[in-house]
Amino acid sequence: MRHNAVMLELAILGFLHDAPLHGYELRKRIAALTGHVKPVAESTLYPAIKRLEKAGLLARRTQPGAGAAPRHVLTLTPEGQAELRRRLAHPADVDITDENRWFTVLAFLRHLDDPPAQAEVLERRMAFLRQPSSFFYEGDRPLRAEEVEDPFRRGILTIARATGQAELSWLRRTLDTLRAATDD
Amino acid sequence: MRHNAVMLELAILGFLHDAPLHGYELRKRIAALTGHVKPVAESTLYPAIKRLEKAGLLARRTQPGAGAAPRHVLTLTPEGQAELRRRLAHPADVDITDENRWFTVLAFLRHLDDPPAQAEVLERRMAFLRQPSSFFYEGDRPLRAEEVEDPFRRGILTIARATGQAELSWLRRTLDTLRAATDD
DNA sequence: CGACAATACATCGTTGTCGATGTATTGCGT
DNA sequence: ACGCAATACATCGACAACGATGTATTGTCG
Numbered sequence: 285m286r287h288n289a290v291m292l293e294l295a296i297l298g299f300l301h302d303a304p305l306h307g308y309e310l311r312k313r314i315a316a317l318t319g320h321v322k323p324v325a326e327s328t329l330y331p332a333i334k335r336l337e338k339a340g341l342l343a344r345r346t347q348p349g350a351g352a353a354p355r356h357v358l359t360l361t362p363e364g365q366a367e368l369r370r371r372l373a374h375p376a377d378v379d380i381t382d383e384n385r386w387f388t389v390l391a392f393l394r395h396l397d398d399p400p401a402q403a404e405v406l407e408r409r410m411a412f413l414r415q416p417s418s419f420f421y422e423g424d425r426p427l428r429a430e431e432v433e434d435p436f437r438r439g440i441l442t443i444a445r446a447t448g449q450a451e452l453s454w455l456r457r458t459l460d461t462l463r464a465a466t467d468d
Numbered sequence: 469m470r471h472n473a474v475m476l477e478l479a480i481l482g483f484l485h486d487a488p489l490h491g492y493e494l495r496k497r498i499a500a501l502t503g504h505v506k507p508v509a510e511s512t513l514y515p516a517i518k519r520l521e522k523a524g525l526l527a528r529r530t531q532p533g534a535g536a537a538p539r540h541v542l543t544l545t546p547e548g549q550a551e552l553r554r555r556l557a558h559p560a561d562v563d564i565t566d567e568n569r570w571f572t573v574l575a576f577l578r579h580l581d582d583p584p585a586q587a588e589v590l591e592r593r594m595a596f597l598r599q600p601s602s603f604f605y606e607g608d609r610p611l612r613a614e615e616v617e618d619p620f621r622r623g624i625l626t627i628a629r630a631t632g633q634a635e636l637s638w639l640r641r642t643l644d645t646l647r648a649a650t651d652d
Numbered sequence: 653c654g655a656c657a658a659t660a661c662a663t664c665g666t667t668g669t670c671g672a673t674g675t676a677t678t679g680c681g682t
Numbered sequence: 683a684c685g686c687a688a689t690a691c692a693t694c695g696a697c698a699a700c701g702a703t704g705t706a707t708t709g710t711c712g
Contacts, residue, residue, distance in 0.1 A: 320601050321565050353690040381505050393620040436577040443635045450630035
């Protein structure tokens with residue numbers, strides 16, 4: 285399965301878990317979620333829907349369209365719900381490390397509906413954020429922010445550090461409440 | 469030109485602007501820059517090098533390999549340098565909005581070597597960060613962070629806000645110094 | 653001495669992505 | 683009356699990405 289596809293499919297499954305939708309509405313919700321960062325083309329969405337339908341993860345009912353062409357209202361099948369949970373519980377490494385994908389996972393993580401499993405996913409992100417990332421090297425030696433002359437490269441390090449801190453503190457808070465919920 | 473390709477090619481051109489390198493070394497530098505977030509496969513890099521060579525943006529000299537197979541040492545041609553500057557001065561919208569691509573642009577923005585043009589690029593990023601992004605909707609109404617029940621979705625909003633603030637303050641500082649440099 | 657990692661590149665087939673284009677309807681502005 | 687935007691979906695071709703696999707050499711560890 286190609287990489288972006290995974291996230292697009294996750295978004296489709298995730299939105300359909302909330303409520304049955306037709307393709308056009310799905311498109312708008314996906315645009316709201318990730319569109320300002322990286323828009324998804326129509327000609328990418330519809331084939332993705334077909335793939336999922338072919339795999340038995342969703343079913344379509346054709347309705348006379350209010351407005352224009354007939355709508356295909358899409359519903360998650362039980363297999364689709366199981367697959368959604370499977371994907372949320374065990375995201376690929378890239379889905380943890382790439383911010384865009386991570387946000388997509390987060391957007392639907394509540395569907396996992398299992399605090400310990402949710403905590404496990406958050407912990408993977410935490411482990412990733414904690415390992416010191418070095419963007420630039422001089423030979424083999426990683427350069428620290430202070431050693432980087434270029435202001436733009438320093439910016440990368442400054443921003444990465446600040447955002448890492450912000451997310452880590454959110455992760456710690458959320459993990460605490462998740463664990464508290466489990467201990468009851 | 470496909471989307472990811474743009475960024476990979478920018479990284480190749482950017483690294484070669486610093487110094488001639490062979491493919492394998494290029495691969496390692498790219499891995500250091502973006503690999504922890506989203507690794508690039510070997511079988512993606514070598515075709516990209518070929519594309520750029522075919523377009524006359526870089527030249528290769530074959531050297532007897534210290535270690536293994538003969539090395540192809542890659543050098544930027546004058547057209548390659550011009551193209552690098554062109555791409556840095558006028559990145560596509562996605563390169564501004566997608567954090568991964570934006571970081572790649574930042575990593576090489578110094579090669580633009582023209583403070584007003586650099587400031588222009590930073591301003592585009594600033595404009596993007598300032599426009600309020602709403603990830604979730606209830607019908608047509610965008611939901612604010614406080615209205616979102618789901619803790620994970622709240623996390624997205626919390627993190628996005630914090631990182632946006634951090635980056636904005638860096639942008640303001642850097643733009644000030646860029647403008648001060650221009651006023652001399 | 654033999655295995656294995658690292659160096660260094662290349663090719664191939666599958667699959668996803670995207671822009672372009674097409675079709676058809678409703679409704680709004682002018 | 684006419685066009686244009688929005689709704690709603692579909693197809694096609696070009697191309698990039700990637701995993702798998704191959705080739706060949708040097709250095710290292712046990």
